[in-house]
Amino acid sequence: MDIQLKRGLLDVCVLAAIKNEESYGYKIIKDVKPYVELSESTLYTILKRLETAEMLTVRSAEHEGRLRKYYSITDAGLGRIDEFKEDWKEIESIYQFVAREC
């Protein structure tokens, strides 16, 4: 998919991936993969950004000798998803405008 099109979709995809239960980097990538391709460098950039924006919280825990950082969504994160749903109406009308035959 077009890179530019992914912008604005990725943040919200990551939030959706931790919406129901906390998750960690590698799992998020796998969960999101069926919908969008997401590289590790991109994901960790996004996670840091969302953390700064207080849309998620982090806790570190050891899992089988390896460190894992578990991410949980906050109310602000849930609010971000709601905003996206609002924006979706506009996006759909844009699609109609672009795809219309005449």
Next chain:
Amino acid sequence: MDIQLKRGLLDVCVLAAIKNEESYGYKIIKDVKPYVELSESTLYTILKRLETAEMLTVRSAEHEGRLRKYYSITDAGLGRIDEFKEDWKEIESIYQFVAREC
């Protein structure tokens, strides 16, 4: 609407605005306005980019003493719109993923 979300949508909106008949900057902004807000500086950047990518062609003509640059879509431009329609299927599935309740 979220700026990041607009990326990838704007190019295609501009192409859609000249899809059926040639148009010019000021008119494109007005035609697209009901769907997305688009500033002049953004539009002219986009027009230049699309021209470089050979998705549109330009001709200059005088109109009531003022210069106007008329833009027409090319086959590559029409192809770009088709690509967007393809991407749309993915975008919709992303929306389902993000907006699902569970």
Next chain:
DNA sequence: CGATATACTTCGTGATACGATGTATATCGT
């Protein structure tokens, strides 16, 4: 005659997706 609309242009800035690269451990197959 000033405000507003039309019309195009350039510059600088901030946001951001991604490839490349690096570190480190666990598991699986042969």
Next chain:
DNA sequence: ACGATATACATCGTATCACGAAGTATATCG
């Protein structure tokens, strides 16, 4: 026993891009 692969997180540099600000210039309307 050992190499490949999967798991897991991190950093850096680059290219792309939307936008506000500011500028130039003419036409129209009240």
